[in-house]
Structure formats: structure tokens, C-alpha cells
Amino acid sequence: MKRFILQLIAILGLSVVIGLAYNQFSKTPLPILKKYDAHMVDLVVANKQLNDVTVSDESEAEIPQFDEIDAETVRALLESGSAVLLDARPPEDYRFGRIPGGISLPISRFNETYDRVAPQLGEGKTIITYCEGYHCTDSSMLALALHKKGHADIFVYKGGIEEWMELGYDVETPMEGE
Amino acid sequence: MMNKKIADFLSSLPVQVLSSFILGGLFIYASIDKIVHPHAFAKIIYNYQLMPEILIYFMAVTLPWVEMLTGFALVAGIYRRTSAVILSALLVIFSVAISINLIRGLNFDCGCFSTLTTEAGNDPLGLLIRDFLILVPGLIIVFFNRPLASRGTHPAASRPPSQEGIDRENTSDPQ
Numbered sequence: 004m005k006r007f008i009l010q011l012i013a014i015l016g017l018s019v020v021i022g023l024a025y026n027q028f029s030k031t032p033l034p035i036l037k038k039y040d041a042h043m044v045d046l047v048v049a050n051k052q053l054n055d056v057t058v059s060d061e062s063e064a065e066i067p068q069f070d071e072i073d074a075e076t077v078r079a080l081l082e083s084g085s086a087v088l089l090d091a092r093p094p095e096d097y098r099f100g101r102i103p104g105g106i107s108l109p110i111s112r113f114n115e116t117y118d119r120v121a122p123q124l125g126e127g128k129t130i131i132t133y134c135e136g137y138h139c140t141d142s143s144m145l146a147l148a149l150h151k152k153g154h155a156d157i158f159v160y161k162g163g164i165e166e167w168m169e170l171g172y173d174v175e176t177p178m179e180g181e
Numbered sequence: 182m183m184n185k186k187i188a189d190f191l192s193s194l195p196v197q198v199l200s201s202f203i204l205g206g207l208f209i210y211a212s213i214d215k216i217v218h219p220h221a222f223a224k225i226i227y228n229y230q231l232m233p234e235i236l237i238y239f240m241a242v243t244l245p246w247v248e249m250l251t252g253f254a255l256v257a258g259i260y261r262r263t264s265a266v267i268l269s270a271l272l273v274i275f276s277v278a279i280s281i282n283l284i285r286g287l288n289f290d291c292g293c294f295s296t297l298t299t300e301a302g303n304d305p306l307g308l309l310i311r312d313f314l315i316l317v318p319g320l321i322i323v324f325f326n327r328p329l330a331s332r333g334t335h336p337a338a339s340r341p342p343s344q345e346g347i348d349r350e351n352t353s354d355p356q
Binding site: 013014015019022031034036038044045047 | 241254
């Protein structure tokens with residue numbers, strides 16, 4: 004029994020040491036001591052997939068970082084007219100209600116919808132993306148897709164429409180065809 | 182008599198080595214993709230919704246190496262029984278996790294999967310059956326990788342000479 008436990012410790016211990024070392028020296032190490040961040044993980048995974056598909060020269064390790072933005076700032080930017088708000092959720096969800104001014108650009112139909120929305124993403128405008136809430140990552144995926152299209156100044160409102168409603172802010176129903 | 186024959190067969194060197202190669206080989210194969218794509222693996226662990234979020238990265242980084250090293254140990258015949266215990270335990274844990282999600286899945290649809298996730302959900306029942314099948318060689322090693330000393334308790338057993346050295350850990354071989 005004692006031998007079994009020693010062998011167990013040897014195998015598991017060695018695995019942990021090698022795993023941690025391998026992670027530390029990899030191009031995009033996982034932050035071991037931090038809580039799981041769905042947005043970060045999805046960005047890395049999607050970035051890798053996109054790079055695999057496009058076979059660009061861009062370094063695989065280069066993951067764009069999108070700044071988070073809170074509800075207050077979203078409101079202020081929208082009121083000043085200096086930002087465009089993009090709703091990354093599927094059209095079915097969008098139809099039920101959106102953050103006022105939100106334009107539907109579902110990540111699931113990005114290629115079909117982008118050309119229609121692109122003219123509204125004028126020069127010098129800040130782009131804010133959102134989806135359901137903290138646990139959905141469509142907003143980050145949309146930010147990544149826009150980044151790949153050459154857009155800059157993109158923020159992700161991770162709180163999404165859930166937090167927006169919890170804060171008691173208005174939600175509106177889009178017009179037919181929007 | 183019959184039981185003893187089966188037990189002798191299962192503890193014979195060819196069966197033990199074959200079991201080690203199947204189980205160890207499968208785990209080595211399974212670990213490679215996880216080691217290459219730790220972020221995607223972290224996402225899979227997260228989607229199980231069973232681990233505290235603070236442990237997900239640690240698991241994503243270390244678990245594939247446990248599978249890899251234990252698989253290699255098993256194939257190489259180092260710590261064979263201990264390795265088989267580890268991998269069998271992992272299979273049981275995986276089965277429990279899949280079962281919990283199978284039960285959960287029947288009750289509610291979480292709808293939380295990202296649209297860019299292209300991997301289609303595996304059929305959980307199929308996964309469970311596969312897990313149990315892989316568990317068979319593990320259990321053969323765990324329960325029938327007997328030390329040579331205990332094999333010797335059956336003097337009538339016509340043990341082929343090739344069985345010598347099956348258990349490298351055994352140092353108290355009376356022969």
C-alpha cells in the first residue's frame with residue numbers, strides 16, 4: 004500500500020510539474036491562478052481557428068485584447084453619439100429586445116450581415132459589442148471578427164443585456180426588418 | 182476450476198501486456214490534442230459545469246500530462262498496476278461527469294454554447310458505453326496483475342516461462 008501511494012505521488016507529481024512547466028513556456032500560457040474567463044479562452048480558441056483557416060502571416064500567439072466597458076460608459080458614449088453599439092446575439096434573441104440603438108450583427112451570421120452593417124461603422128466611431136451577459140462570449144467573438152476586418156477602437160460590454168436590464172435601463176424592441 | 186482458469190488467463194503476460202497497450206495507448210492518444218490545445222480543453226472542462234472556476238486552468242494544464250505519463254508508464258510496464266488504477270479511476274470520474282450531465286441535459290437546455298464552437302455534442306450514452314469498454318483492460322490489470330509470489334500458490338498452474346518478470350515491482354519472488 005505504501006509503495007502504491009509513493010508510485011501514485013511520483014506519477015501525479017511529475018505530471019503536474021511537467022504540465023505547469025509546459026504551460027509556462029507555451030506561447031499563450033493559461034493563467035493558472037486566475038478564475039476561468041470564457042471571453043479570454045474563446046478569443047484564443049477562435050483566433051487559432053481563424054488563423055488555421057486563413058493561413059495568414061500573423062503570429063498565432065498574437066491575441067487582440069479588447070477593453071471591457073461598463074454600462075455607465077456605454078450609456079455616455081451612446082448619448083454623445085460617438086459610438087456604435089452592435090448586438091452579437093442571434094436574430095431570434097435580438098427581435099425580443101435590444102439595448103436602445105443596438106444594431107444586429109449576429110456572430111453566427113457575420114459574413115452575411117457584415118456588408119449591410121459596415122457603412123454604419125464610420126471612421127472615428129467607437130465600436131461596442133454586447134451579447135446576453137457575462138457567460139456568453141459572442142460579444143468577444145464579434146470584436147475579434149471586426150478586428151480581423153481591420154476595425155480598431157473596439158470595446159466589449161461583457162455585462163450584456165442582462166446586466167443592462169438588472170440596472171433598470173430601458174430595453175427597446177426593434178422595428179420589423181431592423 | 183473454471184474461475185481459476187479465467188483468472189490465470191487474465192493474469193497471463195500476453196493479456197496483461199495487451200491490456201496495457203490498449204489502455205495506455207488510448208490515453209496517450211487522447212492526451213495529445215489536449216496538450217496542443219489547452220484553451221479548448223479548458224473550455225470543455227468549463228462546459229461540464231462541475232469544477233470550481235479557479236481550478237479549471239490548473240486541470241486543463243495538468244490532466245492531459247497525467248494521461249500522457251501514466252499511459253507511457255503503463256505501456257512501458259513501469260508501475261503497471263498503479264498506472265492502471267490511475268487511468269481506471271479517471272475513466273470512472275469521466276463516466277460520473279458524463280452521467281451527471283446526461284441527467285442534467287434531460288431536465289433543462291442551457292443553450293450556452295458559443296456559435297463558433299464547431300464540435301457537435303457527442304451522444305452521452307455512447308460516451309458512457311465507450312468509457313466502460315475502455316475500463317475493461319484497466320480492471321484486468323488492476324485485479325489480475327498478480328505479484329509472482331501469489332501465482333506461486335498454485336503449484337499445479339502450468340505457468341509458461343515467459344511469465345517471469347511480469348511484475349517488475351515484485352522483489353520477493355520465492356523462486
